[in-house]
Amino acid sequence: MGNHEKLLFQILRGLSDANIDFDDLRGLLLYIGFEMRIKGSHHTFRKNGVAEKINLQRDGSKAKSYQVRQVRNIIQRYQLARDM
Template structure:
């Protein structure tokens, strides 16, 4: 299994993700960094236009933002890009 595949399993289990892991998953699902202002990292998906505002909570991703990401994945049927 690929490294990103293991991160996807961690995401689906509901385990805590580091902010770096969360960013890798965002990119793997087709989101691109749109801009950064302070600690706010805005990621935008090119084809669906949805945005995710991600901020670290120490070294971890904020749980509610990870849940928002899961809702977007499920609502739009986004697939993991293993090459990312």
């Protein structure tokens, strides 16, 4: 199991939303096929076929926990885990 798969498993379990590294989450979204745009401190991700956009901000070196929950909901809603 690679790093992206381990991170995806950790996100989908939902037990450690406050301990997800921002750079790792950003890398996972790019790996799944999202396109990133940066404006100030906001990292915005879009993907064809996904209606919602994802906005991420750092909380130190971690991603904000409510944004990790949003990412989890989008991954589940659009079944993006099967693309890996």
